[in-house]
Amino acid sequence: MNKEKSFFSNTDLPIFSISLILMVLFVGLTMLQPKAAGEVFSAVQNFITVNFGWTYLWGVTFILVFSLGLAFSKFGNITLGKDGDKPEYSTWSWFAMLFSSGMGIGLVFWGVAEPMSFYAKPPYGEPSSIQSAQIAMRYTFFHWGLHPWSVFALVGMAMAYFQFRKGLPALVSSTLYPLIGEQGAKGWLGKFVDILALFVTIFGVATSLGLGAMQIAAGLNYAYGISASMMVTIIIIIVMTALYIAAAVSGIERGIKFFSDLNMVLVVLILATLVVAGPTLYILNGLTETSGAYLQNIVQMSFWADTFNTNPGWIGGWTIFYWAWWVSWGPFVGSFIARISKGRTIKEFVLGVLVAPTVMSFLWLSVMGYSALYVDVVQHGEIAATVAKDVSAAIFAMFQHYPLASILTFMTVLVIATFFITSANAATFVMAMLTSGGDLNPRAGLKIVWGLSSSVAAIALLIAGGLGALQTAAIAAAFPFVFVMLAMAASLVKAFTREVDKDRVEPQVNNYNTNTTIT
Template sequence: MKKFTPVFILSVIVTTLFILWGLIPESVLPNGNLATVTTAIQGFIIEKFGWFYLLSATFFLIFSVGLIFSRYGNIKLGKDDDEPQYSYLTWFAMLFSAGMGIGLVFWGVSEPLFHYSSPPTGDGLTDQAARNALRYSFFHWGFHPWAIYSVIALSLAYFTFRKEQNGVISNILRPILGDRVDGKTGVLINFVAVFATVFGVATSLGFGAAQISAGISYLFDGVENNFTTQLIIILVVTVLFMLSAQTGLNKGIKYLSNLNVILAISLMLFLLFAGPTNFIMDFFTTTLGSYLQNLPSMSFKMMPFEQDNTWIQDWTIFYWAWWISWAPFVGTFIARISRGRTIREFTIGVLAVPTVFGALWFSVFGGSAIFLDHVQGISLVDIVNEQGTEVALFAMLEQFPFGTVMSILAILLISSFFITSADSATFVLGMQTTNGMLNPPGSIKFIWGIIQSSAAAILLWAGGLAALQTASIIAALPFAIIMILMAFSLLKSLREEKVIKYKGVAKESTKE
């Protein structure tokens, strides 16, 4: 690349200034430091636009499901004779590792415990609270987040591989905005995507560092779970993912993604059979049916008549904002690895497979935790309240045979997800700031790797996980509007496709 693009220059300057702002202590700027300002902005957004996040996420799900059953389902993401570059197993492994790897491990035990002890309605620590706990975990990690990813990934893959445009976010809006996407409007759109990516990924990297630190300190005496330990972990993992990033998509990310799936399935199966197997599978089956039955009502639930409706804001609204902030990163990455698949094949794969796997994951880990607390009387809720959310996984594993071995395996899994997510993000940020280069230069990926790690470290130092959460929610609001425009832009372009069926085989052409 002969010169830096305007998107790269603007994004680096703004994110760097944001990180430097986080270095300013509260004593210097008591009312203007990072944590204080982001908390105030977050409060305003949640109060005024929580309904917007809820409706947007549900719209993306309806839109994605509609495409499956539409006449556009047989259109390929590429030319008519393009074939998928990756097998189903590798494809699922890569999109899952990039999509929610660290978060799933972090919240797999702690979120069901939170909902069990403090449910959205009714009393906690009851049979009904236990049932609702797992159902809402399915809800927050199921169809909605993957529909959010699907909209942007499908749009990018369609315009990049079928319409042969540069793989940047702004080009998706060309059918609506025309040539304005080539000017300042396009730069602004791509900058919003990059900003959302940096701080959305930083949120999960912060979670990962906090949980690795908690796991090591929980297992080994003498290791403190503090910012110093977390910073050391971030530095070590940064070196590892930077080395992986230089190997390219078909080596580092591909191999690590397959490793992630092997480790995750091994840990999950071990706990499934070492733990209360019948209880877990009964819980999974019952909750899956309850989730599907209650999906419409949960998708629109805002609780306006409740005196305290902060539960929806703290959980559902936060999650929808978090997934939207991750959407530019995950969507770009999924698009890059999905060339040659049909719209129907792509959408079913992205929506169904990760949702079912995530539901099984929460049933095994969250179900085991609820079994220990609710059935056997081992109060994991008290342990989490005393020692922090990040220790929930290790406190639960300790109650089963080979608990220490499983905890070490869990730390390796979190580390591997950490590396894969950061590696994938540097790849995506490189694409989005080099006019959509499918193989961005190593130097660009190196710069973004440093910025990502710095953002995670600074946000942890400035306000802990709370500051990470607020940053992601703030970044998500403008991008949610862009994503809605993407859906209409994609639909407008698809309507120009003339689909002709010959003996059950769809052939596509573009109307002149």
């Protein structure tokens, strides 16, 4: 009885119970009828991408412009915390945790697979040509550049502002307080928003866990001849689940921070090794050229919707999927970034979240993408053909063309595993926080429950349709959250305007969980 009380005493029972019941129903139905579930997933994905793909294009682009606008506006000097608060983490550790929780597995998975896929099947132009190679790298930069990080910046900024400066609980619903008031935030509307954020997080994380497990299996197959079967992939998920739950229970300082710092060291080692052993000049020229092309074409790429259907399915399968995936990561990455960003100003926060991880992503993509393109374009290799058969094997197939392939493969499997731990670790922390009334130090039991739920969801989706089901889950779950994010933007403007307007008196909030007053 004491254990029950210890577990539930700090738990928001409506959010916890409704979310868990819905999760169990989803996993149960998917496991019982995987083929039917796969067909439903496919139909949902097609409906959203065909009819509402433009919503993602407009929404995410607006979020980028909005975030940059805030950074350079009169609100840029507002502190995400009380006046005088200082950052809790060093710039290096802050950046490492940003990068590890925000990109992680996906960047390793798609670093070679994406540019080679676009090289063989570009959005427009002649396939397998110099032009398609240039377009491939430009769109790869686009999908991993400023747009995704702006999603994380908006949610993180809103969460940090309202919890650290205004004293509200660390809940997504708190970010809408200026719009819906205390009654709305504490009532059914606030509960709905928090449950939605929890579900979006589960499916966003499940997508990443599925991708990571598939790639680890492919790496083990290349390095040690272990079969990359579904059973092996599921075993990998189970093992990694145990590791990241253990890290989550240990806390941010000992768990996430340690693995985030380790991630950065491994990433730098892999990049340095490949730059030295690979086509160095080709990589450096490519990084320079693609960076310029990205900046020059960012507006056109942001709004290209393939109106005339010149390449059916491309925009939905790639750009729309990515924007949905980033939105699905928004609640947990944003909440986690907020948790580690107390004391930073709006300008420092936005520029730090947008610029530093984007630069690191571009370095990784240039080294991986151009090393692979060099093999196919210059040496007439067949990496693109390998990617067409198995995207999860792309990076390991590329390593085979360069010295130290076995060492690079081992380090990459290790970095995927550590990214796996940090991403899922951050997510379980945030999901536990959302179901404990915004507690910044949620109980270990809640972390275990949601850690297991994410992994079971990943296994169910893999069984129901593999990569396609993982992509569909992200797109479907993220769609309603786009509108929550737009509401967050309006809420921030309203709150910031009140704060800098010295003549306006902010209404008080009484007895809102923490018994604090918003001023």
